[in-house]
Amino acid sequence: MGLMEKCFGFSWGVHPADHKRPAADAPVRVMPMPERLFVPLAQHLGAPALPAVLAGQKVKKGERIANPQGAVSAAIHAPAAGVVTAIGEIPAPHPSGLPVLAVTIEVDGEEACDGADGGPPPCDDPFALDPAEIGxxxxxxxxxxxxxxxxxxxxxxxxxxxxGVETLIINGGECEPYLSCDDRLMRDEAPAIVDGIRIMLHATGAREALVGIERNKPEAIAAMREAARAHGDVTIRPIPVRYPMGSEKQLALTLTGREIPAGRLPADAGVVVHNVGTAKAVSEAIRHGRPLISRLVTVNGGAARAPGNILAPVGALVADVLAFAGGLKEEPARLIMGGLMMGMSLPHARVPLVKGTSGILALSAAEVDDRAPDPCIRCASCARACPMGLLPLEMARHIAADDFAGAAGRGLKDCIACGCCAYVCPSRIPLVQYFAHARGRLAAEERARLRLDATRKMAQAKSARLAAEAREKAEAAARRKAERAAAAAKAKAAAEAEAAASEEARALVDA
Amino acid sequence: MLAAVLSLTVLGAALGLVLGVAGKFLAVEANVAVAEVEKLLPGTNCGQCGFPGCAGAAVAIAAGEASPACCPPGGKAVAMAIAERLGVALDAASIDDDGPQLALVAEDLCIGCCRCLKSCPTDAIVGAPRQIHNVLRDACTGCAACLEPCPTEAIRLVPMPVTLPHWVMPRPLAA
Structure with missing residues (x-):
């Protein structure tokens, strides 16, 4: 942290109204299993999982229904016992509403015990395990x-x-407005989280764990301090309330003073950042052998009748979760999956919950500003707010002129899409949308380039093959011709020899 | 006599050496632009541009005889890349580009004649005699070389479908 920041507070980020209470104070409600679950096969970064079940097959709760494929992928388990009725495309929880492959499970209500086959075996002493085995x-x-x-x-x-990471950073910041699932988890499950943190310390070989929790969650800080008291290697560190404090780079900087270099991984600064929810999931997986099949989801927003945190199965439809949470007061003006600042706008509520869904926000018309953007007045508010020190107005200017390379040269790759710039923009310019568009276009160009290289190689391989075939054919023809010629010569020689012999014989007879 | 022969021989040898060295060190390379443009082109030699293969098109484009936008399978992306390399102004909006295309075999029309297999520059069509043929999406460049040989007109070009990982956030409307 720089001297300026120590004296005058933070020079980056914004401070939106958090709207976390009363949802954060309401006790967790457990959602009963809906009739059907739609479990997408692409819930994680990387390659989608490969289905390991067939339509019509009965599955137990926690049974593995899809295997990871490729280096970056994750296994998927059945959130409930039932029958697989289909493996097909359903609308994805994504702004585009494009289809995603999913396993549909007709829940039959038979609740099998935890630790069903497919998950890891339960373990009483995780610290005796090899770190690689924990992974x-x-x-x-x-x-x-x-x-x-x-x-x-x-x-x-x-x-x-x-x-060789030295410090494990646990993200309990939850800086996104409206969300309180991590807060609730820390209040209710602090011992399990701390246990998960200690297992992760063992697995990563890090010396200490720093848990960053924003100061607007005093109950969570108290609960976590209580749970971590007995463990010297886990330190709870209250941090200032500032968006985007929960971002990897900002959190690492605030807690350790170490900056993660642009374009590098946190490991390059000797840190690794995990979420409190992940710590809980690791503890559940290692101690009890429970796969990740449900999660805490915050239902919030002006259109939600009873905001709060719901323990919902992965694959439940957003519409079902909203209905269980108390329904809607009005037709939401916007439906968002995730946080208010970085979440995705959903096209409709018939999309499933996934492992990474932290919240469902049903915003009322009063909470949404739908006015058209005004021209940029170059006030540079966005540049002051940007936590990465970029110039959002300049990047957007280049993108508006279709100059994506120019935007990339101005740090588009360092943008964390936190939305601070769009939040402070007095002209309401959708800056983050510009950046997402440019990223998509740059990725598409890169894909096209790779494709071009690949198809060029294929075309060269084909022409080489055709040339080789033609050459072989010509050689074979030449060989045959030579053989024919040789055979003809042989025959001729034989005929001559025979003629000579018969001549000789005749001469003998004559003699 | 001897002096004349000797002097001319020495002169010839010396000048020849100078020419030889100059030829080596002052050589003018073949137009590098041609090679670079050819590298940007798809390289499938489909012939839709009207030039003999991608190498022929590269020569024409580099010489300014053809527009950088003359490659239909390359589309807007290739045209803009070539224009940037050659320093030619090219209006992106003027290029007729339906986006990337893929060949699709209509299974009810395909008679399994294997003629399209031979025409495909990238071996993107798989099939066997009297079996329905199919197109490998990842290998197809949408060059349309297979449309003509098909006796039943079973092959047509369709836009490459947009998938979730390839979706691009639309550009916001300008203020």
Whole structure:
């Protein structure tokens, strides 16, 4: 942290109204199993999982229904006992509403016990296990980052071990307005979280764990301090309330003073960041052998009748979760999955909950500003708010002119899409949408380039093959011709010899 | 006599050496632009541009005889890349681009004649005699070389479908 920040507070970020209470204070409600669950096969970063069940097959609760494929992927388990009725496309929980492959399970209500086959075996003493074995078991349980990005946790654990990470940072910041699922989890499940943190310390080989919790969650800080009292290697650190404090880079900077270099991983600064929800999921997986099949979801927003936190199964429809949470007061003006600042706008509520869903926000018309944007007045408010020190107005100017390379040259890759710039913009310019558009276009160009290289190689291979075939054919023809010529010569020679012999014989007879 | 022969021989040898060295060190390379443009082109030699293969098109484009936008399978992306390399102004809006395309075999029309297999520059069509053929999406460049040989007109080009990982956030409306 720089001297300026120590004296005058933070120079980055924004401070939106948090709207976390009363939802954060309401006790957790457990959602009963809906009739049908739609479990998408692509819930994590990386390659989608490969289904391991067939339509019509009966599955037990916690049974593995899809295996990871490729280096970056995660296993998926059945959130409830039932019958697989279909493996097909359903609308994805995504702004585009495009289809995603999912396993549909008709829940039959038979609740099998925990630790069903497919998950890791339960273990009483995780600290006796080899760190690599913990990684394997976490992968078996299909644990992914619960903070939103849903990166497969096992990979993060094993790569941290290899990189020799010193500090494990646990993200209890929950800086997103409206969300309180991490807050609620820390208040209710602090011992399990601390246990998960200690297992992760063992798995990564880090020396200490720093848990960053924003000061607007005093109950969570108290609960976590109580749970961590007996463990010297886990330190609870209250941090200032500032958005985006829960971002990896900002949290690492605030807690350790170490800056993660642009374009590098946290491991390069000797840290690794995990969410409190992930710590809980790791503890559940290692201690009890429970795969990740349900999670805490915050239902909030002006249109929600009874805001609060719901323990919901993965694969439940957003519409079902909203209905269980008390229904809607009015037709929501906007439905958001995730947080207010970084969440995704959903096209409709018939999309499933996934492992990375931290919240469902049903915003009322009063909470949504739908006015058209005004021209940029170059006030540079966005540049002051940007936690990454970028110039959002300049990047947007280039993107508006379709100059994506120019935007990339101005740090588009360093943008964490936190939305601070759009939040402070007096002209209401959708800056983050510009950046997402440019990223998509740059990725598409890169894909097209790779495709072009690949198809060019294929075309060269084909022409080489055709040339080789033609050459072989010509050689074979030449060979045959030579053989024919040789045979003809032989025949001729034989005929001549025969003629000579018969001549000789005749001469003999004559003689 | 001897002096004349000797002097001319020495002169010839010396000048020849100078020419030889100059030829080596002052050589003008073949137009690098041609090679670079050819590298940007798809390289499938489909012939839709009217030039003999991608190499022919590269020569014409580099010489300014053809527009950088003359490659239909390359579309807007390739045209803009070539224009940028050659420093030619090209209006992106003027390029007729339906986006990337893929060949699709209508299974009810395909008679399994294997003619399209031979025409595909990237071996993107798989099939066997009297079996329905199919197109490997990842290998198809949408060059349309297979449309003509098909006797039943079973092949047509369709836009590449948008999938979830390839979706691009639309550009916000300008203020």
């Amino acid at each position: 394997r078991r976490v992968a078996q349980a299909g644990v992914v980052g619960m903070g939103g990005a849903a990166f497969p946790s096992a990979l993060k654990l094993s790569s941290s071990k290899k990189a």
